[in-house]
Amino acid sequence: MKNRFIFKILSLSVLLINSGCSNKQDKFPVFINTGLSVKYRLDNSEDVISLNDQFSAIWSDDMSFIVQPNSKESQSNSSKFKVNSCESMLIARKNNYDLIDIPSSGPYNAMYIKCQAINLVINKIKKSEISHIHDYILDENSVTYLPKQIALITSSSRYKSLMADQKLKTINDVNHIINIKQLNNNTISFSNDNASRQKISILAKGDFNHDAIEDIMLSVSNSVIGGSYTSYYLYILTKTEKDGDWIVLDEYPNN
Structure with a gap:
């Protein structure tokens, strides 16, 4: 009788574990910003x-x-x-x-x-099985750690030089961020010390490259204060560990 009781408990435990595994893909649902509309x-x-x-x-x-x-x-x-x-x-x-x-x-x-x-x-977008960014919030602290590729650089030769410099990691390493404004939960704008302005929005979260890891899609609009220059970019970023550096998976249009 005792062995049967233990067997039932073990069977129930295996059932619960398998049930949890079957819902693994539903752990990180796709997020799409309602502002993504035409x-x-x-x-x-x-x-x-x-x-x-x-x-x-x-x-x-x-x-x-x-x-x-x-x-x-x-x-x-x-x-x-x-x-x-x-x-x-x-x-x-x-x-x-x-x-x-x-x-x-x-x-x-x-x-x-x-x-x-x-x-x-x-x-492209799918649900994710693994995430190191699901709780990511775009705010005045986190924006400074976004990758250097997002920084506004109007000179193509300077862009190549900065991208080749392995000491530079973040957007704030390239252009010092000032005058940050939180526009909503998914959008932030700020000025840079090179007289430029950028606005960044989270458009979506999900698995874009189908490696089961959650990625994030950002739109970036750039302008020069007092000038006519504007540019617009789309980035797909991810992290392979919680405290790791951002990895740029894709960029539109390509620099």
Whole structure:
């Protein structure tokens, strides 16, 4: 009788352990920022709810862009291309089309980042089995430890030099961060000591490269105080240990 009782307890323990293992993938669900949306570009957005639908939905005419091939030989009226959805935006970028209306380059580049983010979310992101960043909060302390690749560097030669310097690890090592403003739980803005300003937002958390480890997607907008310069980037970062350095998995567009 005693042996049967012990056997039942052991069987129950194994059942509970197996049950816990079967839920392992549900431990770290995907997070998607509600701000990741292009519904405001649509004439009628009532029926366009999911990001999949938003990716292919046609924008209103006043929200569209006209682009053309960047080769002078192929720049003719017949080769002009209308970018009026996220889907067409990524096609234009893939085929190296340039924006015709240069003053609209800021909004155009910003939309590319949003569309690329939606594309990655609907095609790449999965639940994670392991995470060292699930409780990560973007605030005035944590932002200073983001990787140096995110720092605003307008000179390509200086960028290469700084990336090659192994002593520099973080964004704050490159540009000293000042005047930090917490805009919401997922967005922070700050100035740098090189008269520039950056805004960083968490757009999503999940497994983007399918190694079972949770990654984080950040959008970064850059500007120069008192100038016209703007740039926009998207980063996929991860950590392989809780107190380890950030690892840059992907960057859009590539530097």
